[in-house]
């Protein structure tokens with residue numbers, strides 16, 4: 001069981017206010033921590049979350065993967081992706097490379113707007129620019145379209161950039177602070193479970209390591225009986241800390257996704273994924 005009270009090396013610590021943010025140094029420390037903890041595991045395996053940590057679960061997974069439960073979502077997403085909007089434009093017109101093979105570059109920092117843009121947000125902005133209503137963020141068609149876009153990007157390592165821009169560094173620091181801050185009645189941080197206790201069991205689950213934790217998104221989760229996006233997972237893990245979740249795509253969640261994705265640079269995209 002979890003022993004979260006103990007102080008364990010976390011690979012890196014929240015920066016003190018007076019220190020200049022140094023994402024590259026953070027990344028080295030963070031990845032070195034997981035390499036030291038799991039020396040047998042090649043970096044690509046971190047994309048597989050709990051399945052990389054537990055032999056029994058891995059066997060179940062291999063059986064499930066004979067008929068991946070996200071296949072329907074990839075099909076639905078592909079069809080939506082290829083269907084023109086009412087104005088004749090398509091999703092492909094909104095993205096570099098026609099939207100194919102680009103998942104690993106999200107989220108990015110938009111220096112014109114001064115904010116982090118996730119893939120999900122970019123999809124809804126594309127829709128709105130073309131006169132379509134935005135999609136709900138947590139499941140449904142949003143999960144299907146991101147599933148399709150992830151599938152065209154499989155094997156491409158996360159390639160997140162943090163431009164030398166004060167606002168980009170502030171967004172990164174905000175995400176990092178959120179990840180390490182203890183909150184809620186249980187006084188847990190995200191790191192309590194996904195760094196300190198990574199690979200340990202919590203009730204029926206094996207806790208995914210924070211390295212590569214978003215590489216398989218969106219995921220089909222048996223417990224949900226449906227697909228879920230990063231927003232869905234962040235919302236339910238906010239509940240793990242017994243704290244109020246943000247609204248989907250709140251800048252707080254976007255900055256968190258920016259931090260976690262940057263920390264995972266080098267881990268290949270493996271989405272869509274399936275989880276117990």
Ligand code: HEC
Pocket residue numbers: 048049050179188189190191192193194202205206207208209213214216219233234237238240241256275
């Ligand atoms: C009390 C422990 C706990 C805390 C604290 C916690 N989580 Fe989780 N998290 C879980 C469990 C349990 C799962 C499901 C099993 C798994 O995949 O790790 C999970 C899964 C996830 C996943 C999906 C992993 C995958 O491979 O599918 C993400 C992403 C995630 N958590 C992010 C967060 C973030 C961000 C925070 C902080 C807001 C957080 N978690 C806080 C327990 C926790």
